[in-house]
Amino acid sequence: MSWLVTGGAGYIGSHVVRSLSEAGMDPVIVDSMSSGVRRFVPEELPFYSASVVDIDKLAEIMDRHEITGVIHLAGYKYAGESVKNPLLAFEQNVTGTAHLLQAMEQSGVQNMVFSSSAAVYGTPAAAIVTEDTGTFPESPYGQSKLIGEWLIRDQAVARGLKHTSLRYFNVVGSGSEDLYDSSPHNLFPLVFAALNGSRTPKIFGTDYDTPDGTCVRDYVHVADLALAHVAAARKLEAGQELEPVYNLGSGDGVSVRQIMDAVARVTGIPFTPIEEPRRAGDPARIVADGKLAARDLDWAMRHSLEQMVASAWKASGSRA
Structure with missing residues (x-):
């Protein structure tokens, strides 16, 4: 019995795949390769270049490998860019999730762990969000993730699907030297690309209502995140009940300026960031309480910022 990982050739997905393998849970990988990296997936693992909108192909793969459950990470993950390309965000994240659920129903697969996002909260009034905090997404990306959660919950009511959704925001770090964040929009790759190209990194927005004027986020290590996905999959496979939603957060945010300072310390490359205007769709602060996930999924922040x-x-x- 195996677990299907959509988006398994991506930055987060490849870490989840390796954690599943280490746990003896036999991952099968599906990735459209729109942003995935083929060498992130070990050659010995089953890999399919396919889209989550392709119902028949997904069902065929599930049947062939006797899939037990799905960890759904595939999607369009860029909040700022989704403001410019809302239809693409909804096609990949809403239509893709609906089609994946159809394929699961067709193949009799009854377990799902969904990669959601703290972007569903928008800009919350509370200093720290819990799973009960109201959801008011401020970008098409955040909206599409919330709709994905709704689709999954409705399918659970209609067909008995066992599921949970994991909400998180900025995923950083690496659990292996050969796995890196290749996104052209995420903070760490942008900063490193600038430093490697003898350019000065940029901060987008310095006038937010935060202590130093820059966005505050939960930055969580990708290896810690992967372990939580595996823990959720294990519990669902064992027939244990999980909450419909868990926050994977630190409870203590870090600002973009603090990230820049840490990069300068770690790399030994001193720089003063260039300050640019805000990007659309970026809320000022999102910090999540991870206590519920710590209780049920052994969630913990095992890595420091440095x-x-x-x-x-x-x-x-x-990457070279």
């Missing part, structure tokens, strides 16, 4: 930066910086060298 360790996150250092592991990401080291892995970024493997």
Whole structure:
């Protein structure tokens, strides 16, 4: 019995795949390769270049490998860019999730772990969000993730699907030197690309209502995140009940300026960031309480900010 990982050739997905393998849970990988990296997936594992909108192909793969459950990570993951391309975000994240659920129903697969996002909260009034905090997404990306959660919950009511959704925001670091964040929109790759190109990194927005004027986020290490996905899959496979939603957060945010300072310390490259205007769709602060996930999924922040930066910086060298 195996677990299907959609988006398994991506930055987060490849870490989840390796954690599943280490746990003896036989991952099968599906990735459209729109942003995935083929060498992130070990050659010995079953891999399919396919889209989550292709119902028949997904069902065929599930049947062939006797899939027990799905960890759904595939999607369009860029909040700022989704403001410019809302239809693409909805096609990949809403239509893709609906079609995946159809394929699961067709193949009799009854377990799902969904990669959601703290972007569903928008800009919350509370200093720290819990799973009960109201959801008011401020970008098409955040909206599409919330709709994905709704689709999954409705399918659970209609067909008995066992599921949970994991909400998180900025995922950083590396659990292996050959796995790196290749996104052209995420903070760490942008900063490292600038430093490697003898350019000065940029901060987008310095007039937010935060202590230093820059966005505050939960930055979580990708290896810690992967372990939580595996823990959720194990519990669902064992027939244990899980909450419909868990926050994977630190409870203590870090600002973009603090990230820049940590990068300068770790890399030994001194710089003063260029300050640019805000990007559309970026709320000022999102910090999540992870206590519920700690109770049920062994969630923990096992890496410091410096360790996150250092592991990401080291892995970024493997892109060459």
